[in-house]
Amino acid sequence: MHALIFGGNGRIARAMTRLLLARAWTVTSIIRNPQQGPGILALGRGQPGDIHVLQYDLRDLKTAQDAETLFNRTGATxxxxxxxxxxxxxxxxxxxxxxxxxxxxxLPSVTKFLMISFPASRRKPAPWWNSRDIADYTSERAAYPDIGDAKIQADEYLVAMANPRRARGGGGQHAHAHAHGPPFQAISLRPTWLTTGRATGRVSIGETRALGQVSIEDVAAVAVEMLGREDVSGWFDLVAGDVEIQEAVDSVVQGAVDCIEGEDVEAIYKLAD
Known part of the structure; x- marks a missing residue:
C-alpha cells in the first residue's frame, strides 16, 4: 500500500510514518515547509518501506481536481x-x-481514507455519555468553536462521500471486494487530548468518555492497525485504556461499533456532492 499523508510533519503523522514504513508501506508525506523534508526522509532510515516528500501548501488545496493531481502524481492508494x-x-x-x-x-485506485478527528466532533452528545461527559463536550465545543465546526463538516462529508462510493464498488481489481469487506474504507479516528508519553500499546476504542488522554504513539499505532486491515470503517473514539491495540480494534470491528451512533446518518448521507 502507498499512503499519502496530508499534514505529514504533524506529530501523529510522523509517528504513523515510522510505523507504516516498518510495515513496508510506501509513504508520501505532504509538507508545507521544505526545511521539514530532511527530517521526514530520515524516518525511513533502516526501514523496509519507501518514504517520499511532497512540498505543497494545503491552503491551495481547494478542489477535488487539485487533490486528484496529488493522488495521480504519487500513485497513492x-x-x-x-x-x-x-x-x-x-x-x-x-x-x-x-x-x-x-x-x-x-478514484478507484484509492481504497482507504483515514481522518484524524476528535471525540467532540459531533452535532449532539453521544448517547452513551453521562452528565459529566456532556458538560465536557459542551465546554470543548465552546472553547474551540471554529475547529469543532470545521472538523464535524469534514467528518460528515467523509461519511457522505464514502456511501455512494461503496454502493458503486471500488472499480478495477477491487470491484468484487464486497465479498471480503467494503471496497472503500472511511475511518474517522477520534483521539482525545494527546500526550507525548511513550507508547503503552493499550487503549480504549469505541464508546469512550468524552475527554481523557492518550499518547500520540498509541494513536499512531491504532491508526496503522486500522489501515492494515480490510474490514474497518466508521467513527472510533479513542482514549488511553488497558486493552491491547490489536485486540481493541478486533473488538470494535466484530462488535460493529461505530461512534456515529446518535447522529442523523440519513441527513449526513444527503451531504454528498
Missing part, C-alpha cells in the same frame, strides 16, 4: 488526513479535507 490549523481551520480542517475526500472517493 490510501489517504491519511492528519493536518490541522488553529489559525485557519476552515481552509485546512474543512476545505482541504473535503477536497482530499472528494478526490479519494472518486
Amino acid at each position: 490510501c489517504a491519511v488526513f492528519a493536518a490541522g490549523s488553529f489559525s485557519n481551520p476552515y481552509a485546512i480542517d474543512r476545505d482541504a479535507a473535503k477536497a482530499a475526500i472528494a478526490a479519494a472517493t472518486s
